[in-house]
Amino acid sequence: MIIAVDTAGGEYAPHEVVKGAVKAAQDYNIGIALVGRKDLLHVQTGRYLKKLDMTIVDATQTIEDDESPIEAVNNKPDSSIMMGINLVKTGKAAAFVSAGNTGAVLYSALLGLGRIKGIERPAIASIINISITAPVLLIDSGANANCRPKYLVQFARLGAIYSREVLGVPSPRVGLLNSGEEEGKGNRLMQETYTLLKETDLNFVGNIEGHGLVRGGADVIVTDGFTGNIVLKALEGLGDTFLKLRNVGQVFANARHMQSRHQLFDTGLGSLVRRIDYRESGGACLLGVNGDVIIAHGRSQAKAIRNAIGLAKQSVDSAVCQIIKDQQSQLAASE
Amino acid sequence: MIIAVDTAGGEYAPHEVVKGAVKAAQDYNIGIALVGRKDLLHVQTGRYLKKLDMTIVDATQTIEDDESPIEAVNNKPDSSIMMGINLVKTGKAAAFVSAGNTGAVLYSALLGLGRIKGIERPAIASIINISITAPVLLIDSGANANCRPKYLVQFARLGAIYSREVLGVPSPRVGLLNSGEEEGKGNRLMQETYTLLKETDLNFVGNIEGHGLVRGGADVIVTDGFTGNIVLKALEGLGDTFLKLRNVGQVFANARHMQSRHQLFDTGLGSLVRRIDYRESGGACLLGVNGDVIIAHGRSQAKAIRNAIGLAKQSVDSAVCQIIKDQQSQLAASE
Numbered sequence: 001m002i003i004a005v006d007t008a009g010g011e012y013a014p015h016e017v018v019k020g021a022v023k024a025a026q027d028y029n030i031g032i033a034l035v036g037r038k039d040l041l042h043v044q045t046g047r048y049l050k051k052l053d054m055t056i057v058d059a060t061q062t063i064e065d066d067e068s069p070i071e072a073v074n075n076k077p078d079s080s081i082m083m084g085i086n087l088v089k090t091g092k093a094a095a096f097v098s099a100g101n102t103g104a105v106l107y108s109a110l111l112g113l114g115r116i117k118g119i120e121r122p123a124i125a126s127i128i129n130i131s132i133t134a135p136v137l138l139i140d141s142g143a144n145a146n147c148r149p150k151y152l153v154q155f156a157r158l159g160a161i162y163s164r165e166v167l168g169v170p171s172p173r174v175g176l177l178n179s180g181e182e183e184g185k186g187n188r189l190m191q192e193t194y195t196l197l198k199e200t201d202l203n204f205v206g207n208i209e210g211h212g213l214v215r216g217g218a219d220v221i222v223t224d225g226f227t228g229n230i231v232l233k234a235l236e237g238l239g240d241t242f243l244k245l246r247n248v249g250q251v252f253a254n255a256r257h258m259q260s261r262h263q264l265f266d267t268g269l270g271s272l273v274r275r276i277d278y279r280e281s282g283g284a285c286l287l288g289v290n291g292d293v294i295i296a297h298g299r300s301q302a303k304a305i306r307n308a309i310g311l312a313k314q315s316v317d318s319a320v321c322q323i324i325k326d327q328q329s330q331l332a333a334s335e
Numbered sequence: 336m337i338i339a340v341d342t343a344g345g346e347y348a349p350h351e352v353v354k355g356a357v358k359a360a361q362d363y364n365i366g367i368a369l370v371g372r373k374d375l376l377h378v379q380t381g382r383y384l385k386k387l388d389m390t391i392v393d394a395t396q397t398i399e400d401d402e403s404p405i406e407a408v409n410n411k412p413d414s415s416i417m418m419g420i421n422l423v424k425t426g427k428a429a430a431f432v433s434a435g436n437t438g439a440v441l442y443s444a445l446l447g448l449g450r451i452k453g454i455e456r457p458a459i460a461s462i463i464n465i466s467i468t469a470p471v472l473l474i475d476s477g478a479n480a481n482c483r484p485k486y487l488v489q490f491a492r493l494g495a496i497y498s499r500e501v502l503g504v505p506s507p508r509v510g511l512l513n514s515g516e517e518e519g520k521g522n523r524l525m526q527e528t529y530t531l532l533k534e535t536d537l538n539f540v541g542n543i544e545g546h547g548l549v550r551g552g553a554d555v556i557v558t559d560g561f562t563g564n565i566v567l568k569a570l571e572g573l574g575d576t577f578l579k580l581r582n583v584g585q586v587f588a589n590a591r592h593m594q595s596r597h598q599l600f601d602t603g604l605g606s607l608v609r610r611i612d613y614r615e616s617g618g619a620c621l622l623g624v625n626g627d628v629i630i631a632h633g634r635s636q637a638k639a640i641r642n643a644i645g646l647a648k649q650s651v652d653s654a655v656c657q658i659i660k661d662q663q664s665q666l667a668a669s670e
Contacts, residue, residue, distance in 0.1 A: 130576060142514065145520075145521055146523055180564075210567065210571070215575075233546045236545070238570055241550070
């Protein structure tokens with residue numbers, strides 16, 4: 001299996017991205033296609049190219065984070081993002097991982113891979129790993145700012161398949177992110193979506209309030225991409241504040257008295273720190289396009305990139321994309 | 336000054352509410368009207384009634400948290416919530432504080448006090464106290480699930496006045512909670528609101544992303560009540576998880592080695608714990624109605640109730656309600 005990695009995307013590109021890709025090639029025993037500027041990559045990867053199953057795909061253009069996605073993708077056919085997507089399209093790579101401009105990855109995927117029939121709006125599924133019991137899949141976490149109820153039902157189907165096939169939840173509980181628990185709560189979009197979700201064969205458990213993202217209660221939490229983006233960034237902001245408090249973690253690690261140190265880690269603090277730290281997380285999956293695309297956090301360092309590649313491998317191994325296609329065909333046939 | 340307090344609302348009513356009210360009467364040297372079941376209250380407050388400026392207003396009905404607000408308010412004219420609002424309406428109390436059913440407080444206030452002319456939708460302004468630099472005012476944090484751009488502009492005006500008059504920010508920076516920083520980002524509601532906000536005389540600083548709620552960047556953050564509710568509860572959920580980790584705070588407090596203990600508190604962790612703990616916060620203000628109404632957290636204990644009453648006093652002292660009325664008159668005259 002070869003996974004294509006965008007080495008030009010993200011705050012720590014290309015250095016940390018390449019480091020993470022090397023680690024992934026070793027840990028998962030897979031092939032990596034590094035997509036980016038050949039001249040830069042040769043210097044950094046020279047000694048690995050022979051030892052590991054790694055190749056460089058020269059992409060002479062880079063899309064920056066602050067560029068308008070549609071314009072940038074249209075004007076830069078040789079960007080690392082578009083070229084990575086094309087490797088998936090032509091079957092030269094099984095999946096593509098990028099920490100670059102999210103809008104550009106989304107638009108490139110739509111252009112290059114296309115939507116799966118029956119899915120009107122591909123969506124981003126983010127794994128939120130704060131709950132002690134189990135991770136929660138938030139979909140859509142940012143692809144579609146304006147949504148209709150039927151899109152949200154499609155997100156629910158995509159999320160449920162992903163949760164079952166990739167995260168291994170046998171019968172994923174699907175919840176609707178809403179401003180109250182009872183049916184009838186929320187804005188018009190959520191009220192109408194609730195009615196539609198009730199009629200599906202999904203394991204719909206009703207509305208989930210904001211704290212459900214942290215405390216659990218559902219395996220898949222469905223929302224529009226506007227709300228999803230805001231709530232995800234807010235949680236990240238609070239997690240960040242916590243991690244940065246004059247470097248709490250470091251102070252713990254340096255605690256002189258082992259007894260106190262153990263007391264602290266006993267509280268579960270160490271484990272929470274790991275769970276809320278996006279440097280540890282594996283990124284988000286773009287669902288509903290014809291191919292496996294993983295969107296890593298823009299501030300991913302080596303470990304996060306390595307984990308994102310691991311997530312890509314899991315997605316490919318589980319054939320989640322084909323399963324989504326099959327389900328959509330069945331749905332279409334039954335209608 | 337007399338402040339009316341709903342002793343039947345909230346998870347810890349009436350015991351903790353009364354305790355908080357007693358503390359507030361002592362600390363702020365104000366009068367308190369305890370609204371609730373006389374028989375219950377007499378037992379708990381007997382020894383304070385003579386010493387402090389406290390009275391009991393008998394309210395024989397209680398609106399529960401899970402009741403439908405409109406129905407409950409209409410069917411229970413003698414509820415503690417409606418009676419508390421009526422004390423403000425008739426001038427017998429300067430403000431009303433309730434930790435009860437938020438929807439019922441909102442609807443009672445609309446019925447009993449009415450809207451300030453020019454404000455189409457009263458909104459809830461919550462003080463988020465996580466940012467190290469300064470508190471952030473989130474408006475609307477839950478009153479209006481469906482919003483139009485012009486309502487959000489009204490929220491911005493209400494929030495700016497509150498921030499200036501009550502929180503003491505000289506020229507409050509107003510931001511729009513959105514899924515990206517640049518103009519043009521977000522859903523249609525936020526795109527149109529952005530255009531309107533630019534044209535006002537407010538100190539509008541543009542879009543604020545989710546992490547801005549934590550990191551700052553604006554003094555007033557404007558959103559619709561659906562998004563506001565979800566993001567507030569999500570932050571609360573994460574804060575809660577953190578506080579509950581086998582009681583981190585307690586472990587710190589008990590740390591045997593003073594050196595380690597100081598090291599920990601040095602990190603700012605103790606201060607963050609206090610800031611994210613809703614038990615310490617003073618509640619939220621309902622803005623845009625003809626009177627001062629404070630909505631305390633449903634899980635408020637004595638300290639939070641005491642602080643909510645303190646916030647009510649601050650609101651009354653600053654005459655924020657009258658200032659909103661004056662501004663609305665001026666706006667109407669200038670149009």
